[in-house]
Amino acid sequence: MKAKLYGLESELKQRNIEYNLGSLYTLPHPQTTQVYKRFIDYNPGNLGSWSDDETQTYATTKMEYEVIHDLIDLYNGNQEKLSGYITSGGTEGNIFSVWLGRSYLEQYCKPNEICLLKTSLTHYSVRKAGQLCNVPQFLIPLNKTEWNIDIQGFDSSIQNLYDQGYRGFIIPLTFGYTSTGTCDDIELITQKADKLKRKLKGIELFFWIDAALNGLITPFLDKDFHPFQSPYIQAFLVDFHKFGLVPYPAGIILYQKQLKKLIEQPIDYLAETDSTLLGSRPGIPAVSIWTMIHSLGKNGYKGLIEEEKENKEYFLEQITSVLPKTEIVTHSHSLSCGLIFHGLKSARLPQWIEEKYGLYPGKTKLLFFPNEKREEIIYKCFFLPHMKKKIITNFISDLEKSAIYSNNAL
Known part of the structure; x- marks a missing residue:
């Protein structure tokens, strides 16, 4: 051995x-590796959802609360309307988003009327998420110049699938495709979605932004970055184990707080509820992210x-x-x-x-x-x-x- x-x-x-x-x-940054060495013997766990309650019993859950709200500020979001939690990274964030999107659309559509749209560059975890959630998947073509979702292709894909009987559409918008670094045009696509919703009776759309790659880049290059500015954006995910200099696993998902009730589960043996995907989660990533936010700033x-x-x-x-x-x-x-x-x-x-x-x-x-x-x-x-x-x-x-x-x- x-x-x-x-x-x-x-x-x-x-x-x-x-x-x-x-x-x-x-x-990772030396300060975050020191965090792991210092606290791993205590094996802190963060079971449950902690982003909506400022009064926390444990230091690690309080740190998670602070991290989530620091990120809401970074993305110019509304503290009262957004919730979130620390994930293991982009794959978990994408699976969570498809699960949340399906639950949201089931309020308006039959299960067999819901589908998932993505490009040929979309991260493979979205394909995995669609399989896990049993949602049919279709490709949207890319724009030849920008290598992102083609707006005409988006329009025709929705209309063709509408004619086939689909009414609910789960759509990831990517901010930093892994193979190219290219980004979907959030404003253009959500504006087109608004027009389609007015035109096609009974359709509903659920968008989230997969910013695992660029989520810690764009806010420092564009101070006016407002991913939640459009009411169509329901969730946003980012990784901290890339440009955040935090050890694996470390990511964050933010989402509209009003959606929490669609997936929230009571924890039978605790006076708590859980709206995460994993349930039991390690507490040290919260400490690591908190440390980097407060040391680097x-x-x-x-x-x-x-x-x-x-x-x-x-x-x-x-x-x-x-x-x-x-x-x-x-x-x-x-x-x-x-x-x-x-x-x-x-x-x-x-x-x-x-x-x-x-x-x-x-x-x-x-x-x-x-x-x-x-x-x-x-x-x-x-x-x-x-x-x-x-x-x-x-x-x-x-x-x-x-x-x-x-x-x-x-």
């Missing part, structure tokens, strides 16, 4: 996280985000210079991008570069408006807090040294 544990420790130490350009793994996070934004811009400038045939897919408020190397053989980088920088050549099936199907090899690049300009310079240097540069640069 000891040998196996020592082996694991050795393996983890050998991982060079500094060179990890292609995955969403980063090292808005200015600290803003500094990290701005530094990585500069790194991303420098990286894309260099890529364009070295491999000008590269298609770059991204969004101005994202610290990620998708790269499609049209000029390379098989659209692939050399294997040694992939391995050195943690780059995975994901083969992605895509549906664009009106009905164009494509398959592309997309390299995902993430500019997490561990990514420094020196590593980017090394990456570009390695590209220039490789045979692909001499063969494809011009």
